[in-house]
Amino acid sequence: MRLEQAAQLIGARQAVIVSDENVTRLFGERFPPAARIVVEAGEGAKRLETAGAVYRRLAELEVDRATLLLGIGGGVVCDLAGFVAATYLRGLPCGLVATTLLAQVDAAIGGKNGVNLERFKNLVGTIRQPEFVICDLDLLQPLPLAEVQCGLAEIVKHALIADAALFERLERNAAPLLALDPQALADAVTSSVRIKTAVVGRDEQERGERRMLNFGHTLGHAIERVRGVSHGAAVSIGMRAAVELSVRKGWLPAPAAERIEGLLTRLGLPVRAEGEPAAIIEALRRDKKREGGRLHMVLLRRIGLAEVVSLPLAEVEAALAGG
Amino acid sequence: MRLEQAAQLIGARQAVIVSDENVTRLFGERFPPAARIVVEAGEGAKRLETAGAVYRRLAELEVDRATLLLGIGGGVVCDLAGFVAATYLRGLPCGLVATTLLAQVDAAIGGKNGVNLERFKNLVGTIRQPEFVICDLDLLQPLPLAEVQCGLAEIVKHALIADAALFERLERNAAPLLALDPQALADAVTSSVRIKTAVVGRDEQERGERRMLNFGHTLGHAIERVRGVSHGAAVSIGMRAAVELSVRKGWLPAPAAERIEGLLTRLGLPVRAEGEPAAIIEALRRDKKREGGRLHMVLLRRIGLAEVVSLPLAEVEAALAGG
Secondary structure, eight states, X not given: OOGGGHHHHHTTSOEEEEEEHHHHHHHXXXXXXXXXXXXXXXXGGOBHHHHHHHHHHHHHTTOXXXXXXXXXXXXXXXXXXXXXXXXXXXXXXEEEEEOSHHIIIIITSSSBOXXXXXXXXXXXXXXXXXXXXXXXXXXXXXXXXXXXXXXHHHHHHHHHHHOHHHHHHHHHTHHHHHTTOHHHHHHHHHHHHHHHHHHXXXXXXXXXXXXXXXTTHHHHHXXXXXXXXXXXXXXXXXXXXXHHHHHHTTSSOHHHXXXXXXXXXXXXXXXXXXXXXXXXXXXXXXXXXXXOSEEEEEEEEETTEEEEEEEEHHHHHHHHHOO | OOGGGXXXXXXXXXXXXXXXXXXXXXXXXXXXXXXXXXXXXXXGGOBHHHHHHHHHHHHHTTOOTTOEEEEEESHHHHHHHHHHHHHBTTOOOEEEEEOSHHIIIIITSSSBOOEEETTEEEEEOOBOOOSEEEEOGGGGTTOOHHHXXXXXXXXXHHHHHHOHHHHHHHHHTHHHHHTTOHHHHHHHHHHHHHHHHHHXXXXXXXXXXGGGGGTTHHHHHHHHHHHOOOHHXXXXXXXXXXXXXXXXXXXXXXXXXXXXXXXXXXXXXXXXXXXXXHHHHHHXXXXXXXXXXXXXXXXXXXXXXXXXXXXXXXXXXXXXXXX
């Protein structure tokens, strides 16, 4: 779908656009006609105070419940706009136009929205599905490589937990994907959206199957915090460690693990955390201290099939160190 | 139900209490054992900044999604606690103990929560049902008369839109109700909760029937803003004007209107706005200017049966002035 189709989906309704400075500069001319609320670019905008400023502006614009809020941007804008739409006047209709690969395959899909509160990521938010999400591949071109890799890591995750055929296509298309080849991207994005939408459709509130989407993320979040690497790099390292644990458990054959590590490497993603794993384990321990030295993790039965298990932290530490 | 039963409903779960200074001073000894977050008493606490402070405290307490948030207080605490529970970590289980008559018959029932943003009331919030609501009549004793009357106005509203038999009992019990007679109160509160819960159960998202609960409130909100009277007084005046419009429309017989005015008066509630109605009409016009000089209002077919109609503002003005 194209950004331009947003106008049809809004229809005769009033709309207000929430976007950031970068996205407005790059694509503002293509936005549908509507009042605009432009926030600063970057993670710093994902704060309760920014939500407060957007609420105030909506009140000044005398926005009522019939108005559609259209978020146009990356993960930060989608999360912020979705949260404001879920909470302004107890809920406005919401549409999202995702402009980064990560937003197209992950942040904009599934209805999770929210803001950070100081160092606490996504502390405040809701789960509420937008009326529509537009993933326009033309919007991806100006992205830095690190951001593309964030998206690719999530696409690999979707393949690993749910779609062996997609994994094979990703193996064939690694180079074109990194070069943002439109055809390879279209397949990867469409497949990812399909997989995530299906999982969320069966378990919106994350009581069961949706937890599979945390594959690579339990460790990934700790690695991101402790090592300060990008989200995509952290998730890649987290997935490799989860793969290693799956092999040690006797679930995943070693050749499959090698294929996974090979694909991540060819996508330019790191697969091992530098330095000692002790700090990462300590971060996990602090996070989960009420669970008594064990961790819920998503492991692979095979490529395309995941399962949640409870593991002792010591096993996780060994997998982070070795492999 | 009694406040003490909250402990059973929390069960083995961790809980955190949100309450205000007054309620904690009065009833803190009866609270179930749990960490407490105490906010200032009064409408001033119903702000996004207070929600932010509660989020921060919950993060410091390392509250996770298995923890129940227990709001103990009047409308402000119930609205604030419900909103925080709906948005912290995308949703905590929530229980409410309503300590004012208004909260017991209105604010705590139906899942609407939220905070004000400067002069905009309830601008930010969600609709989300709490796991349980406890209405303990013993908690009502220390209330000022004006607050009792706020609750009584909502009880009369429930009778008028849905329960003619309750209306007759209210007529018989006006004096005992004002004196907070336990038996009269128990009947009025139980009936109100039953009526509101049933309406909300059939139309949680306010697409149809739930709008009936706005009886007296369209005008009431404008009167409250313009005249600075209490919410209960404003709703009473708003209901009397809606009754007058119902009579003019030929729906409600004059004797029924007299009975309604008589009951409101015996409950110590005002039935006419002082001064000229022009300012009230102007406030309505500003609020609803996109609707082209017409107003959606809830009128009465008879005592116990309401209906939404669209009326020209001029007719509303006449009813506010005359009657």
